[in-house]
Amino acid sequence: MTFSDVLLILPGHPAISVIFWVIIISVSLYLARSPAHRAILSMSKVLHYGFRIAAHSTRLAEQKLTQRNREVLLAAGREASERIVEREFDRVDATVRRDLAGYPALQRQLSEQILSIDEDYKQSTEVPPAPPGWLKAVESVAKIPSSGDPMVANILGDIHQSLVKAQNTAIDEYRKSSHERHLLLKRMMPHWRRLLQVLGQVDKSVNSLIERSKTIDRHMDEYEQITKGSDRAVRMLSSSSITQFFISAFVLGVAIGGAVINFHLIARPMSEMVGGTSMIMGFKTANIAALVIILVEIAMGLFLMESLRITRLFPVIGALDDKIRVRMVYITFAMLFCLASIEAGLAYMREILSQSDAALVQYLTQNKEAAAAAPQSRWITTAAQMAMGFILPFALTFVAIPMESFVHSLRTVLGIIGVGLLRGFEFLLRLFGNIARYAGIMFVQLYDLLIFAPLWIERQVKGRTNEPGKKKTEKGGRDVSTAAMGGQS
Amino acid sequence: MKALKFIALSLTLLAVSIVGGCDKASTVAPTRGVYMLIDTSGTYTNELEKAQTIINFVLAKLNPGDSFAVASINTGSFTEKDIVAKITFDDRPSMANAQKRQFRDKIDRFVKNVHPSAYTDVTGGLLQAIEFLNEKNPGHKTILIFSDLKEELKKGYVRDIPLQLNGFDVVALNVTKLHSDNVDPREYLDRLEKWRKRVESGGGTWRVINDLERLDNILGPS
Numbered sequence: 001m002t003f004s005d006v007l008l009i010l011p012g013h014p015a016i017s018v019i020f021w022v023i024i025i026s027v028s029l030y031l032a033r034s035p036a037h038r039a040i041l042s043m044s045k046v047l048h049y050g051f052r053i054a055a056h057s058t059r060l061a062e063q064k065l066t067q068r069n070r071e072v073l074l075a076a077g078r079e080a081s082e083r084i085v086e087r088e089f090d091r092v093d094a095t096v097r098r099d100l101a102g103y104p105a106l107q108r109q110l111s112e113q114i115l116s117i118d119e120d121y122k123q124s125t126e127v128p129p130a131p132p133g134w135l136k137a138v139e140s141v142a143k144i145p146s147s148g149d150p151m152v153a154n155i156l157g158d159i160h161q162s163l164v165k166a167q168n169t170a171i172d173e174y175r176k177s178s179h180e181r182h183l184l185l186k187r188m189m190p191h192w193r194r195l196l197q198v199l200g201q202v203d204k205s206v207n208s209l210i211e212r213s214k215t216i217d218r219h220m221d222e223y224e225q226i227t228k229g230s231d232r233a234v235r236m237l238s239s240s241s242i243t244q245f246f247i248s249a250f251v252l253g254v255a256i257g258g259a260v261i262n263f264h265l266i267a268r269p270m271s272e273m274v275g276g277t278s279m280i281m282g283f284k285t286a287n288i289a290a291l292v293i294i295l296v297e298i299a300m301g302l303f304l305m306e307s308l309r310i311t312r313l314f315p316v317i318g319a320l321d322d323k324i325r326v327r328m329v330y331i332t333f334a335m336l337f338c339l340a341s342i343e344a345g346l347a348y349m350r351e352i353l354s355q356s357d358a359a360l361v362q363y364l365t366q367n368k369e370a371a372a373a374a375p376q377s378r379w380i381t382t383a384a385q386m387a388m389g390f391i392l393p394f395a396l397t398f399v400a401i402p403m404e405s406f407v408h409s410l411r412t413v414l415g416i417i418g419v420g421l422l423r424g425f426e427f428l429l430r431l432f433g434n435i436a437r438y439a440g441i442m443f444v445q446l447y448d449l450l451i452f453a454p455l456w457i458e459r460q461v462k463g464r465t466n467e468p469g470k471k472k473t474e475k476g477g478r479d480v481s482t483a484a485m486g487g488q489s
Numbered sequence: 490m491k492a493l494k495f496i497a498l499s500l501t502l503l504a505v506s507i508v509g510g511c512d513k514a515s516t517v518a519p520t521r522g523v524y525m526l527i528d529t530s531g532t533y534t535n536e537l538e539k540a541q542t543i544i545n546f547v548l549a550k551l552n553p554g555d556s557f558a559v560a561s562i563n564t565g566s567f568t569e570k571d572i573v574a575k576i577t578f579d580d581r582p583s584m585a586n587a588q589k590r591q592f593r594d595k596i597d598r599f600v601k602n603v604h605p606s607a608y609t610d611v612t613g614g615l616l617q618a619i620e621f622l623n624e625k626n627p628g629h630k631t632i633l634i635f636s637d638l639k640e641e642l643k644k645g646y647v648r649d650i651p652l653q654l655n656g657f658d659v660v661a662l663n664v665t666k667l668h669s670d671n672v673d674p675r676e677y678l679d680r681l682e683k684w685r686k687r688v689e690s691g692g693g694t695w696r697v698i699n700d701l702e703r704l705d706n707i708l709g710p711s
Binding site: 268271272275276277278352353356357360361363364365 | 520545546548549552553554580581582583585586589590593
């Protein structure tokens with residue numbers, strides 16, 4: 001007996017069997033209507049509240065992450081501002097040391113110049129020598145009329161001549177004196193110029209200090225904003241961080257390109273040192289050795305930059321005693337130099353191998369003479385490869401700078417992405433919660449749709465027996481859904 | 490200073506552990522082993538210049554660490570004496586290049602002094618090739634047969650032996666058509682079919698390359 005045979009209530013009459021089954025199912029569903037409605041609504045409530053709780057937890061997590069991001073961002077911003085302000089103060093200190101250290105000498109110079117000018121000025125203001133005192137008496141005598149006496153006339157003539165002579169002498173002396181004064185005034189000119197120059201220098205230094213102080217003021221304002229934890233500061237830092245992230249990612253991409261070129265430059269000749277057939281974890285040992293050399297170069301570059309205090313990825317190195325730090329600079333630079341020299345050697349070896357391969361191919365293709373002669377222009381590629389092998393390690397040293405920016409900005413960017421993801425997840429949970437809530441109501445309505453016939457009969461029966469009762473039933477029927485809606489809103 | 494000592498010690502320990510770990514995980518790169526059989530029977534010796542070209546091509550294709558042997562097919566080929574030249578290339582590229590030059594010189598000398606043999610023991614040569622390559626155990630084994638594949642055994646030589654060619658790639662090169670093949674091409678086709686079945690029943694793969702301008706894929710994927 002098959003399952004379909006069991007379903008056939010009246011064998012040979014499948015349509016009647018179906019009708020019977022429909023009636024049986026409708027009646028069963030009608031009888032189980034109230035508990036079924038409650039079960040559906042309870043299930044939807046459970047799902048709805050479950051999703052709501054999950055959404056709430058997600059929101060809390062998102063808030064915590066946002067708060068944490070804010071703290072990290074402000075801490076990073078504070079540190080960066082402190083570095084900038086510290087650097088500005090260092091510059092001011094350097095300016096003050098450089099310029100103000102020379103101020104006593106400058107002051108002495110100014111005093112000397114002023115003294116010289118003062119002396120010259122005093123000398124230039126001296127009155128020219130006055131004509132002798134007897135000139136007036138002689139002038140009066142000379143004005144006496146001669147009254148025809150030749151002797152008197154001769155005497156007066158002599159007096160007149162003496163007077164004219166005395167006047168000429170006085171004029172000469174006056175001219176001489178004026179000339180000397182002019183010379184003195186002329187001598188003052190370079191002193192004035194020098195004075196002007198010195199004052200110009202002073203003005204420049206003071207202006208530079210004023211400019212620096214303005215910059216410091218601006219940075220201090222930003223620092224204050226950051227320490228206050230203002231939203232403006234957070235927005236500013238966040239924006240700056242994202243910009244830094246993209247810029248540093250781009251530069252790192254360029255650096256990776258350089259590293260790849262460097263790798264290809266030394267990977268093949270490396271097989272001359274470590275063999276071309278051995279493998280480590282599925283990779284050629286020669287390739288791994290080349291990669292290790294490049295990574296060691298990058299590590300040395302990082303240490304060099306740390307020791308020079310250009311980057312601050314390792315606080316331990318930054319906090320070292322200056323003497324040890326300087327030693328580290330020399331050591332890391334020496335190691336970089338050695339590695340760069342090794343790379344140049346490997347690049348040379350690569351060229352030799354290429355030439356050997358080319359010669360072998362020619363030899364195997366019977367062209368033995370051509371195999372012996374190498375083109376003269378090969379030295380250009382050899383030199384270029386060697387130069388690249390030597391320069392690239394030093395160029396890779398500067399990877400430390402974008403790497404530091406990348407690492408710092410990555411934290412912010414990951415935080416922002418995390419917050420975004422949590423927000424999205426929260427939205428989905430809320431959406432699913434609401435879907436579950438309204439799905440319950442929808443299933444209740446669908447349930448009633450399946451038993452529309454018994455419900456219709458019920459309404460008809462109740463309508464005939466009791467009119468107000470019908471209204472009450474209809475109201476009660478609506479109540480199920482409205483209660484479900486209201487109960488969960 | 491203590492911090493520096495600590496960093497130095499940590500780096501040393503890390504390096505030692507990496508080197509130790511690497512030593513355990515160290516393997517040898519998948520190498521190739523090529524054994525080439527050259528038919529020196531009868532008039533086929535006239536084709537030896539083509540064989541030289543193929544050998545040179547193979548030499549250019551092989552990498553450090555690969556193995557290569559060239560043996561002649563004559564009356565009784567299941568012997569090491571028929572191996573003209575054999576080598577496993579050094580893992581340093583420069584040394585490998587020098588070895589290739591020496592190998593080529595050896596082949597040149599062989600081609601100059603070769604004497605035609607009366608019989609053609611292809612099966613013996615194949616058995617010798619299998620033994621040689623199994624002993625070398627490279628990652629990819631290739632047997633090149635430069636012959637017309639017309640086997641002629643001296644009386645008393647037993648060669649009705651199943652070939653164990655699991656993991657072997659057998660390539661027949663320059664399978665020339667004999668006069669009798671021209672009269673009845675079925676002979677040629679039957680000969681090729683017989684060898685194909687023999688190789689494939691032994692677990693190997695079978696290819697025929699008659700156009701020597703298309704040797705690019707002679708050694709299969711590298």
